[in-house]
Amino acid sequence: MRLKQLCFSLLIITLLFVNTMQICASDNADLAKWAIGRARSSLVDAYKSVLDAEKAGADVTSLTKRLTNAGSNLTNSYLLYEVESYDVAVALADNCYEVGEKVKAEAEVLKATASTIAMVLFWFQIFCYIGALVIIVFASVLGWQVFEKRYYRKILGMKPEAS
Amino acid sequence: MNLKEYRTLFALVGIGLILITTFAFFSTVFPYPVTAERFFVLGLLGRDKTAENYYPNDDPNIRGFEKVRWYVFVQNFMLEAQYVLVKVKVLNSTMTLPDAVACTPSPEQAIMNLSVFLTNGQSSTIPFSWYLTNYSLHGESLIIERLVTNGISISLNVGAVNGSNFRLIFEVWYYDPAIEEFRFEWDSSFGLRCAWNQMLFNVAVEQ
Numbered sequence: 001m002r003l004k005q006l007c008f009s010l011l012i013i014t015l016l017f018v019n020t021m022q023i024c025a026s027d028n029a030d031l032a033k034w035a036i037g038r039a040r041s042s043l044v045d046a047y048k049s050v051l052d053a054e055k056a057g058a059d060v061t062s063l064t065k066r067l068t069n070a071g072s073n074l075t076n077s078y079l080l081y082e083v084e085s086y087d088v089a090v091a092l093a094d095n096c097y098e099v100g101e102k103v104k105a106e107a108e109v110l111k112a113t114a115s116t117i118a119m120v121l122f123w124f125q126i127f128c129y130i131g132a133l134v135i136i137v138f139a140s141v142l143g144w145q146v147f148e149k150r151y152y153r154k155i156l157g158m159k160p161e162a163s
Numbered sequence: 164m165n166l167k168e169y170r171t172l173f174a175l176v177g178i179g180l181i182l183i184t185t186f187a188f189f190s191t192v193f194p195y196p197v198t199a200e201r202f203f204v205l206g207l208l209g210r211d212k213t214a215e216n217y218y219p220n221d222d223p224n225i226r227g228f229e230k231v232r233w234y235v236f237v238q239n240f241m242l243e244a245q246y247v248l249v250k251v252k253v254l255n256s257t258m259t260l261p262d263a264v265a266c267t268p269s270p271e272q273a274i275m276n277l278s279v280f281l282t283n284g285q286s287s288t289i290p291f292s293w294y295l296t297n298y299s300l301h302g303e304s305l306i307i308e309r310l311v312t313n314g315i316s317i318s319l320n321v322g323a324v325n326g327s328n329f330r331l332i333f334e335v336w337y338y339d340p341a342i343e344e345f346r347f348e349w350d351s352s353f354g355l356r357c358a359w360n361q362m363l364f365n366v367a368v369e370q
Contacts (some may be wrong), residue, residue, distance in 0.1 A: 043246070043278075044246070044338065044343075047244070047246040047280065047338060047340075048340055050244055050280070051243060051244050051340065054243060054244045054282065055243070060244060060282055061282050061285065063280075064244060064280035064281060064282050064285065065280075067246075067280040068278070068279045068280045068287065071246075071278030071279065071280065072277075072278065074278065075275060075276055075277065075278055076313075076315060078276075079275060079315040079317065080315065082317070082318075083315070083316055083317075083318075122192065125188065125191060125192055126188075126192075128188075129184065129185075129188040132184045132188075133181060133184060136177060136180045136181055136184065137177070137181075140173060140174075140176070140177035140180075143173065144170070144173045147169065147173070148166070151166060151169070
């Protein structure tokens with residue numbers, strides 16, 4: 001009777017243990033899947049920010065190198081998820097997410113700086129253009145006046161030819 | 164020349180200078196849109212990062228645990244930064260290959276994606292090493308069940324008669340922000356283009 005009770009208790013404990021392990025494994029898998037999805041979104045957002053910064057005229061080479069490393073981590077994270085190494089997959093995905101967020105923030109700063117520089121350069125070019133026009137007009141008018149004076153002086157200085 | 168003609172000459176020179184300055188200003192501030200061809204460069208290099216020595220002892224009959232080291236070269240000439248995925252697929256001779264004319268990718272599942280971010284003109288050489296760990300014979304068919312790429316074990320199920328004519332396919336995909344998805348084909352300004360490459364190998368059956 002006691003042996004039966006003992007066997008029954010052991011069976012219950014084993015079932016509970018297996019069930020708990022399955023729940024934990026399932027939780028880890030869900031966590032890894034979520035972390036990978038978050039990292040992927042972060043990389044895409046970072047790429048869009050980098051693209052905007054590049055369009056604004058910023059040099060984004062260093063940012064793309066960092067994103068490449070993060071992308072490599074994301075690839076490995078996904079492959080490790082497939083072979084159920086969830087802990088390492090989460091760690092790599094988290095690293096990818098952090099890099100993505102940092103790059104995104106830096107890209108936005110670079111974009112703002114590049115936009116400011118572009119605006120300053122634009123107004124400088126307009127200023128130079130207007131300056132050049134003013135110089136050309138003044139030089140033309142001044143040049144004409146000098147030329148006109150010399151021309152009259154030359155004409156008045158001429159002596160009539162006696163026939 | 165009389166004074167009136169000199170005045171006309173001065174006016175013409177002045178107007179000419181104004182026109183040249185205006186043209187220089189507008190071409191600098193509002194440059195003419197570039198219509199250069201947009202493309203990616205994809206190359207596969209051997210273990211010395213050259214177009215040779217792809218297989219150990221130059222023998223494409225690969226044995227189990229025989230490590231093969233390649234480099235995938237990608238360069239971006241799409242005129243802006245790109246998020247590139249090189250999808251790696253293992254196919255046999257009967258599976259559908261990518262179509263370079265219609266620009267359709269192979270419908271088979273990728274075993275891994277090599278991702279790289281490139282600015283315009285920038286290139287990257289991505290290491291790609293692989294070896295077979297598990298394969299089995301079923302009659303005349305040899306099935307690859309597991310291989311290790313870049314240190315990570317991947318399970319798959321691709322078979323070929325006598326283990327011949329397996330191929331590793333490398334497809335260039337890029338992220339298109341307009342549709343928020345990766346795309347295989349792109350508009351090069353001169354028509355649709357795509358980039359893919361393949362390397363054939365056999366699996367040497369050890370008796």
